Amino acid sequence: MIDRPSGTVLPGLIDTHVHLVGGGEPDALALDSGRSGAEREQVIRRSLRQHLERGVTTVRDRGDTQWAVLNRRARDGEPTAVGSGPPITSPGGHCAAMGGEASGAAALRALVAERHERGAQVVKMMVSGGAMTVGSALLELQFGPDDVRLVVEEAYRRGLAVTAHAHSVPSVEVCVAAGVDGIEHCTCLTARGIHTPPSLTDALAARRIQVCPTFGRLPGLPPSPQAIEVMRRTGMTLQARFEQVGALFAAGVPILAGSDAGIRPAKPHGVLAHSVAELVRSGLPVAAALAAATPAAADVCGLGSSCGRLRPGRAADLLVVEGDLAEDVAALTRPRLVVLRGRVIPLSDDAPPARS
C-alpha cells in the first residue's frame, strides 16, 4: 500500500524516439560507431536505467547500430523497449554508420524484409539529411518519391508501420505523398527558416500522420553546435519551432512526445518530461501533451493494450509526481515514485528518493 495524498499518479511515460546506443556525449552517435559490442551493451543498459529513473517505463528506439538493441535479451527491471533497428538511409547518408544503407529497389526491399525478420516494430527511413552526420545535407532529399513509396508498400505488406526522418519541406511532402505513418522532426525547414505550407499542414491532419517534433532538452544547456549552425544559416529560431508545432496541433495533426534522447548532453536519456513541457510551451493543453507521452505513444509503439493507460489488466507501470500537473507541468521532471511492472524502482541520488 502506497499513500501519496498530495501526489499525482499517471501511467509510466513512453518515449517514442530514443537512441539507446547514444550515451549523451557530444557527438554521441559518432562515438557509438567506434565501440565494441560489449561496450555498446553497457551504454544501452545505462541508457535504459536513466529512462527508468525519470519515470520513462517504455521506449521506442529509432536508430540502432548493428541490431544491438533488437538482438539483445532484455534484463529484468528494464523499461520495455521496441525499435526500428538501423534506419534505412542512402549510401553515406544520415546515420549510415548504423548499418542501414541502401540504394535501388532491390536493396530497399531486402532491408524491409530484414527488419521484419528481426522483429522490428516499425521501419525508420531517413528521407532528408540530418544535422548530426558530417557531410549530410539537412535540406536535401536522400530518397525520391518512388523509393519512399516502395518502402511503405513493402512494410505494409509485412504488417510494419513506417516513420520517416524529414526536416525540409520537400522531404515532408514526399513522406506525406508516400503514405508514411509518422514523421520525425517534421521541421519544414527551408533556406530561410521554418515555413510550413498550409496545404501540407492540412494533408498531415487529414491523413492522421503522427508527428514527433523530437522536443526535450535540459534547460540551461545550449543547442548542439550543429543546430546553432543550422539556425545561423537559415534564420530558424526555437520560438518559430514552438509556434509551428502549436499550429500543427491546432490544425488537428497528431503530435507525439519523443525526445531523441542520447544524442548529446542536452538530451540525456530520461529527458522526456522536458519534451512534454515544451509541447505545453508550444500551445498544447497539458492533458494533450501528457497524452502524447502516454496513450498516444503506447498506441504507436503497438503497446496500446499493455501500457500507456491506467486501467485494470494493464502493466502496472506508474509514475507519481508531487502536486498538480495542470498547474505546474514541470513537476513531471521531478518523479517521486516509479513503478515498473508492479515493482517500486529505487531512485538514485540525482532523482528525488522514493519514500513509501
Ligand SMILES: [Zn+2]
Ligand atoms: Zn533520432
